[in-house]
Amino acid sequence: MAVDLYIGLMSGTSLDGVDAVLLSVDGAGHVQARAHGHHAFNPELKTELLALNTAGDNELQRAALAANAVARAYASVTRELLLAQGLAPRAIRALGAHGQTVRHRPGEFDGVGFTLQLLNPALLAELTGIGVVHDFRSRDLTIGGQGAPLVPAFHRAVFGQAHTDVVVLNIGGISNVSLLNADGYSGGFDCGPGNCLMDGWMQRHQGEAYDAGGLWAAQGQVLPGLLTDLLAEPFFHQPPPRSTGRDLFHLQWLDNRLATHPGSRPVDVQATLLELSARCVADSLTRFAPGQWQQLMVCGGGAFNERLLQRLQALLPTLSVTTTESQGLPPMLVEGAAFAWLAMRWVRHLSGNLPAVTGASGERVLGSYTPA
Template sequence: MPFSALSGSAFAHDPPYFIGLMSGTSLDGVDAVLAQFAHSRDRLQLRNVQHLHRPFPAGLQVEFRALNRAGDNEIHRAALAGNALAGEYARAVHQLLQQAQVSTQQVVAIGAHGQTVRHQPGQFDGVGYTVQINQPALLAERTGIAVVADFRSRDVAAGGQGAPLVPAFHREIFGRSDEAVAVLNLGGIANLSLLLPDGDVLGLDTGPANTLLDAWCLQHTGQPWDAGGTWAASGTVCQPLLQQLLQEPYFARPGPKSTGLDCFHPEWLRQHLQGFGALPAQDVQATLVELTAVTAVQALHRHAVAVAEIGVCGGGVFNDWLMQRLQHHAGASVPVRSTRHWGVEPMQVEALAFAWLARQCLLGLPGNLPAATNATGLRVLGAVYPGEGWSHWHDSHGFQTPP
């Protein structure tokens, strides 16, 4: 295990609480964590106190999917979706604290990522943009807790991709001094962190993961996801289709790089399926699994880093067929397994990262890694929306709004 104070073990003292909220491109809902952080002998100590998953209402799911594409009255609709998201976030926070029997006064801040609907860093005018629907002011009002949000835009302003932001956190909790390891997050989009023993980190988005798999499964089976990957496993990979999908220019671009639903969306798949006739739906699903596995492992090999093992987090870890295909392409000598084996539940890693990023912001410490985002330097990430009792935390814990 790469760090010592995990899985509920006690700290020498009682550090304050942070909440992390993560709703990713898979649009399945919000993961909320309540965590404590401390440093001992230059190592981050983490205690994950409580976790819950709150599914999105169907209507909000549909609206977020629609807002990923150009449409009528977008500003109005996005504002109302932000209000609805803040309501879901607030309910998750209150439920989380009730389960943990922790009061709002004991929590320093909530790290709320928001819902990404457009991601175009570096495009159009050389700066580009990234858009996360969120209403952090409303969330602060509904909970009485300070909210840190808008994590990506400062990195984009500094010439970066604004993503992935999790590699810095991965280094803190999974990095090892004796060997290189990789962390592969299989959310809607797959992102990879290569953690080198000297502390260096490489990071990038490798391509699509659950976003295409879930959309195709819902369209053809009526189920929101392929449980265990059994449907994909019943199909046969269509090699001509796979090779055509692999021609997407994004895959050949060197890292650091990031992507999202702007590139990999159902219409992208439909366009590639033209000319393949009545290809069985399960064969398409099998091919999409293969695309995710191949592009993830290719990204690893492209950096010529020999890793001891690959830890997998995100919803894709529960797709047994995808995990088997990842293991096949990685080779028998490199174990591919859930981050649960490293002490952190796979569905909690990203939410914990945003709790940690909120803490970094309040301490005035950087949250990005230029080697992962291509920003011109380290930056403090996030905007702060103070909650009730803000001055109390300034005085008693030394947290402050970064300059």
């Protein structure tokens, strides 16, 4: 049976850099992740991408130049992955490139809203010699969808089980769940902040990009009053379909709520933010997805935060909390593999969205294509 190769390129709201995953797909749609590469964003680009999440001066020029820089970062990790695997560009059927989300406002302003993922796909195609499938979210928005999360369809194809109801939890900057019923039904939605607030607070107070293993948070005490105020955010009470991003959850959002909690120790705030990340998942499942869930499989950077996984297990005692490593796909490869898979869906003219997840009025082939 013929096998096609795709590369998925993903840079998420955590802003930790670009993940590239080489995925093989046979004629029946069976997938195998063959290799992985990662490039951290340079500090200047990371700072600019973070700044572009909010309004500022000269945004059009800055966003266009940042899109060029994202394309160069994507191309660099792609070339290294090809070299490591001894592959020529012509061996790759297509790149699936998500781009860097800087705004996500589905349904707002005019009934359609907009979503913006910075990337220059033409530059990426020129630099790699490979055709690029990109702009995956926009089509879903045009028919009433949230445009996110898009990974549940991939999760269903890879992690769905015939006799077990499974939840797949991706913890990047934002956390989202895929609900995979044994009867074939699939759902999902964004839960709220995953790593974005914890990472930002860690950078501010410890000068580190993230709290490795949740060790700093484990040294603090959860502040009940602050946690209550954080959980009062209307998004947490909004029923699915729903999606969110740094448009809402950023350090200024946190600072506004900390203003009524003066004197809070930074380490206690970190502990409270970790509890928020765990609670928004547990509360979302309990409130909006009650069921006979038996397993929670975690992917994304948050899968390595042992303290966070412990809190999830404590809050969801009837579920077995593991990582996607248990199913043969390491946590850091899942999202890159998902966008390689979505590129395959475009090439084969197959739908990529799940209306039950995004709220769209129907299934659609997602993405646009820029040839090599």
